[in-house]
Amino acid sequence: AQTVTQSQPEMSVQEAETVTLSCTYDTSESDYYLFWYKQPPSRQMILVIRQEAYKQQNATENRFSVNFQKAAKSFSLKISDSQLGDAAMYFCAYRSVGGATNKLIFGTGTLLAVQP
Amino acid sequence: GAGVSQSPSNKVTEKGKDVELRCDPISGHTALYWYRQRLGQGLEFLIYFQGNSAPDKSGLPSDRFSAERTGESVSTLTIQRTQQEDSAVYLCASSFVASGSREQYFGPGTRLTVT
Numbered sequence: 001a002q003t004v005t006q007s008q009p010e011m012s013v014q015e016a017e018t019v020t021l022s023c024t025y026d027t028s029e030s031d032y033y034l035f036w037y038k039q040p041p042s043r044q045m046i047l048v049i050r051q052e053a054y055k056q057q058n059a060t061e062n063r064f065s066v067n068f069q070k071a072a073k074s075f076s077l078k079i080s081d082s083q084l085g086d087a088a089m090y091f092c093a094y095r096s097v098g099g100a101t102n103k104l105i106f107g108t109g110t111l112l113a114v115q116p
Numbered sequence: 117g118a119g120v121s122q123s124p125s126n127k128v129t130e131k132g133k134d135v136e137l138r139c140d141p142i143s144g145h146t147a148l149y150w151y152r153q154r155l156g157q158g159l160e161f162l163i164y165f166q167g168n169s170a171p172d173k174s175g176l177p178s179d180r181f182s183a184e185r186t187g188e189s190v191s192t193l194t195i196q197r198t199q200q201e202d203s204a205v206y207l208c209a210s211s212f213v214a215s216g217s218r219e220q221y222f223g224p225g226t227r228l229t230v231t
Contacts, residue, residue, distance in 0.1 A: 045222035106158035
């Protein structure tokens, strides 16, 4: 079974600085998707960025980028120029490709605080 | 367009009572998922619907939990004889399975408190 581990329960960053959130996962599959979701206090899960395992190039979405290390099974999220609105819980998630259900497997989350 | 909606937003119930949680997916989305998020935890998969059938119920924690879906529309998650350990946020997500991305779009969740 696949597992996702986020070893940083809480992180803090100064506004305009850069922060990196860590995620590792375990799988025997060769193809899969990895995601970072943001959950603000409103509880709404918002997709931040997605990476397809067969793509070697790291995904980037504006101020958000990932460092995908397939051999190490590592998938970290870098937030550049942090803004107050980035404060939220961040979840790393895994999904199989071609699976019967496409269910997401989540880590336990990292609570990010942004200091003004 | 409208996103995934869930109702009620919050529900407080007494131990032993039954509760129903509702999810309205995005129109046209054939796949629907229920997840549970306990305090301080990540989301746990409960059940998956494709249309109105549920090919994967593997995440339902006990036979007190059940869910149904009407066509490719509303889904209801029912918890019978609620227990305090059922207290959690229940999140629903939908996706357009025909799409290669199979992106899951989440609702705002229902916070269930069992007293």
